[in-house]
Every structure is written in structure tokens, then in C-alpha cells.
Amino acid sequence: MPPDTKITLMNKDATPADPILCAIRFDPDGLVPAIAQQHDTGEVLMMAWMNREAVLETLATQRVCYFSRSRNALWRKGETSGQFQHLKEMRLDCDGDTLLLLVHQDGVACHTGRRNCFFRSAKDGKLIEIAAPLISPEALYGRSHSHG
Amino acid sequence: MPPDTKITLMNKDATPADPILCAIRFDPDGLVPAIAQQHDTGEVLMMAWMNREAVLETLATQRVCYFSRSRNALWRKGETSGQFQHLKEMRLDCDGDTLLLLVHQDGVACHTGRRNCFFRSAKDGKLIEIAAPLISPEALYGRSHSHG
Numbered sequence: 001m002p003p004d005t006k007i008t009l010m011n012k013d014a015t016p017a018d019p020i021l022c023a024i025r026f027d028p029d030g031l032v033p034a035i036a037q038q039h040d041t042g043e044v045l046m047m048a049w050m051n052r053e054a055v056l057e058t059l060a061t062q063r064v065c066y067f068s069r070s071r072n073a074l075w076r077k078g079e080t081s082g083q084f085q086h087l088k089e090m091r092l093d094c095d096g097d098t099l100l101l102l103v104h105q106d107g108v109a110c111h112t113g114r115r116n117c118f119f120r121s122a123k124d125g126k127l128i129e130i131a132a133p134l135i136s137p138e139a140l141y142g143r144s145h146s147h148g
Numbered sequence: 149m150p151p152d153t154k155i156t157l158m159n160k161d162a163t164p165a166d167p168i169l170c171a172i173r174f175d176p177d178g179l180v181p182a183i184a185q186q187h188d189t190g191e192v193l194m195m196a197w198m199n200r201e202a203v204l205e206t207l208a209t210q211r212v213c214y215f216s217r218s219r220n221a222l223w224r225k226g227e228t229s230g231q232f233q234h235l236k237e238m239r240l241d242c243d244g245d246t247l248l249l250l251v252h253q254d255g256v257a258c259h260t261g262r263r264n265c266f267f268r269s270a271k272d273g274k275l276i277e278i279a280a281p282l283i284s285p286e287a288l289y290g291r292s293h294s295h296g
Binding site for chain 1: 166167168171181183185189190191192194195207237238239240241242243246248258259260262265266267268269270273274275278
């Protein structure tokens with residue numbers, strides 16, 4: 001991260017991201033759901049959560065950073081797997097309580113090795129898998145992993 | 149709602165939707181976020197919440213029904229505005245905690261009269277509007293309205 005980015009993240013009272021943070025209605029846990037969509041194909045890749053810090057870091061670095069509820073920590077998507085999400089645009093909905101991230105996804109978004117996380121479809125009262133992994137989780141992480 | 153649909157909704161121990169309900173990880177409030185995407189264009193229309201009953205009703209009727217957190221009641225999308233969402237497919241993500249609804253949206257999805265709810269974009273530290281209403285909220289509802 002370049003030095004000026006760090007300054008932007010630390011100077012929380014006067015960052016250019018403030019009008020955006022102020023418009024976001026974070027939930028009582030300080031989180032907001034963020035939908036990641038591949039910017040050119042429209043594929044919905046995943047949904048995860050962001051806190052204020054994750055929003056600021058994502059805007060400052062243009063690399064998507066979530067907040068992992070299971071690990072209770074910032075989750076820099078791709079840091080372990082190399083499957084980064086490059087932010088093209090961040091949008092906010094009418095109520096201010098959901099983000100839509102238009103991204104370019106390197107490789108696969110899902111920790112199972114599939115391109116997107118929505119690979120189970122309800123058909124005739126059951127769930128069927130509609131996509132196979134493109135890469136094994138072991139190849140992605142070297143071990144069993146949940147992205148929280 | 150046809151009579152057989154009612155029976156399906158009431159007979160909760162043996163509905164064909166049960167394997168789907170069992171796979172969904174509802175949050176402590178009994179809710180799961182559901183992303184609505186226009187099935188043919190890929191446009192992300194909105195995000196809202198469902199409880200068990202909303203999932204069952206949506207699958208049974210193929211008309212999207214959410215749960216309104218502000219009104220604490222089922223929210224049959226389009227019931228007031230006529231802007232129904234017709235379910236084409238319901239998908240569940242890898243962790244079971246987010247739904248993706250592929251729908252056909254009648255008219256507009258957003259209570260502001262815009263086609264989708266994500267009409268504010270973060271640019272240079274500010275939010276700018278990138279879409280205008282296609283219809284006035286008054287024409288949709290006859291009064292000021294929030295879709296909760």
C-alpha cells in the first residue's frame with residue numbers, strides 16, 4: 001500500500017470517502033452486505049460483508065477487502081489464494097444498506113474453486129449443483145478453507 | 149393463491165421445499181439475504197431479506213415474497229405497486245447464507261421508481277446518481293413509500 005493511501009485510511013475525519021461512509025447504513029454490528037458482480041459479464045460472484053475500514057481500504061486500494069465475521073478480521077480477498085477482486089465501481093442502494101461492487105475477478109471467487117458461490121440451484125424441491133470446481137481448494141489454499 | 153399452494157405451505161414437515169430450507173443458514177433473526185437479478189440481462193435489481201415462510205411461498209407461487217424487517221411482515225413484492233418479480237430460478241451460495249434469485253422484473257424494482265436500487269455510484273469520494281426514475285413513486289404507490 002503506498003504511503004498516501006495509509007494517510008487516507010488514518011485521517012478518518014477528513015477523508016474523501018466520508019460522504020460515502022456517511023451514506024452507508026451499517027447494521028448494529030457495524031457491517032453492510034456487499035454483492036460482488038463481474039463488471040463485464042454481469043455474473044454475480046459472491047456476497048460478503050464490509051465494515052467501515054473495509055469500505056475505506058477497498059476504495060483506497062481498488063482491491064476488494066471484506067470483513068470476515070467468522071475470523072472477526074479484515075479479509076483481503078485473494079491475499080491467501082491469489083484470486084483478487086479488482087474494484088471497478090462501488091454502488092450503494094436506495095436505502096443505503098447494501099453495496100454492489102463491480103469487479104474484475106482474478107480466477108475464481110468461491111473458496112470451493114468454482115467461479116462463483118451460487119452453484120446450487122433449487123429444482124423440484126431439491127438443490128442440484130450446476131457448476132463444477134475449476135480448481136481444487138487444495139490448489140487454492142493448500143488446505144481445507146472456509147472464506148467466512 | 150390456489151388451494152394446493154396453501155396445503156404445501158402449511159404442511160411444513162413434508163414439503164418438497166424442505167431440503168432447500170434445511171440447506172439455508174438463516175441468521176439469528178431467522179432471515180437470509182436474497183439478491184434479485186434480472187435473469188436475462190444480469191442486472192442486479194435489489195437485495196432484501198427472506199424468512200422461511202417467504203422462501204416457501206416464493207418457491208410455491210413463483211412470485212417473489214420477501215420479509216420486510218421494518219414492517220415485520222411478509223412483503224409480497226408488487227402487491228401494492230404492481231411491479232411483481234417472477235421467479236425463474238433460486239440459487240444458494242456455498243455457505244448457505246445468501247440466496248440469488250433469477251427473476252423477471254415487471255416494470256421497476258426500486259421504490260424510487262428506478263429500474264434497480266443501485267443508482268448511486270462512488271466517484272472521487274462522493275456519491276453520484278447514475279440513473280433517473282422511470283416512474284414517480286406517487287404513480288407507483290399513490291404516496292411516499294419505503295420498501296423496508
